[in-house]
Amino acid sequence: MTSSVQGDTPGAEWTAEHDVGEAEAAALVGGRFPGLRGAPVTLLATGWDNTVHLVGERWVFRFPRRAVVLPGVEREIATLPALAPRLPLVLPAPTHVGRPEGSYPWPFWGTELIPGRELAEAGLPAAGQVRAATDLGAFLRALHDPGLSAEVGTGLPVDPMRRGDPGVRAPMARERLERLARRGVWRPDPAVERLLAEGEAAGPPPGPPVIVHGDLHLRHLLVGPDGRASGVIDWGDLCRADPAVDLSLAYAGFSGAARTALLAAYGRPLAPERETAARVLAVFLCAALADYADSTGHARLLTASLTGIRQAVSP
The missing domain is CATH 3.90.1200.10 (Aminoglycoside phosphotransferase (APH), C-terminal lobe)
Structure with missing residues (x-):
């Protein structure tokens, strides 16, 4: 979620610059990770900053929706794997990191589904x-x-x-x-x-x-x-x-x-x-x-x- 306030137009702050649908998610994940090629992909959630898809009923992939969140995405990729083992609750530590390719210009990453x-x-x-x-x-x-x-x-x-x-x-x-x-x-x-x-x-x-x-x-x-x-x-x-x-x-x-x-x-x-x-x-x-x-x-x-x-x- 962003903290900015940009006037009174509904949706102005959370409108996606690039909203990755299921077909595009399947192509991006399958192209970068051959072991997941052909796995079923379903939309799990959308938010202000990310579109989230469930891949193969086990893996959750997060695709940024807006360029402003990219520094935070890089911090997640760099820091969460070191932070997660030190804390008493599960964190979504990236295990699959995809870099820009094709029509999608931003990094994305995946981790195992956390139930709840x-x-x-x-x-x-x-x-x-x-x-x-x-x-x-x-x-x-x-x-x-x-x-x-x-x-x-x-x-x-x-x-x-x-x-x-x-x-x-x-x-x-x-x-x-x-x-x-x-x-x-x-x-x-x-x-x-x-x-x-x-x-x-x-x-x-x-x-x-x-x-x-x-x-x-x-x-x-x-x-x-x-x-x-x-x-x-x-x-x-x-x-x-x-x-x-x-x-x-x-x-x-x-x-x-x-x-x-x-x-x-x-x-x-x-x-x-x-x-x-x-x-x-x-x-x-x-x-x-x-x-x-x-x-x-x-x-x-x-x-x-x-x-x-x-x-x-x-x-």
């Missing part, structure tokens, strides 16, 4: 939410370890999209919410307004940057039917930044006992500045997801995103 449903789609009961939150907290504790950053993260950029700075993200969130309100999707909430005002007056949290997913929202945590987290996907915004950038999902995705379980598993105290930054980013990401979902007809994602905005300001 997006958190936004899972509809977990309360007990399942606690399990998912606990698993996510333990995962983020490992990901944010300063030693891991020193070991494999030294080449990553530092918060290039300034997602850890609530003074940047609060006005962007307000603009998104105003867009949704004009369409009748969102009704202004005084609690959200107070949070955004607090964020606009705040600076970024202090402290050294750590490795972060960078875009950890409701679509990027995969869970099983029982709530156990099975993987974390879509690492195109992988960078070093304040932990608040990833902890935003603690506020957008969970509340009550589940959020308490997540923060307990994370095991590191959250300074007030970090909590504010995480909550503000949660509002922004959910507002952006709601904008996308409303414009593209994703009803369940829209519901989950609007719920996420309200959870972001809940105790």
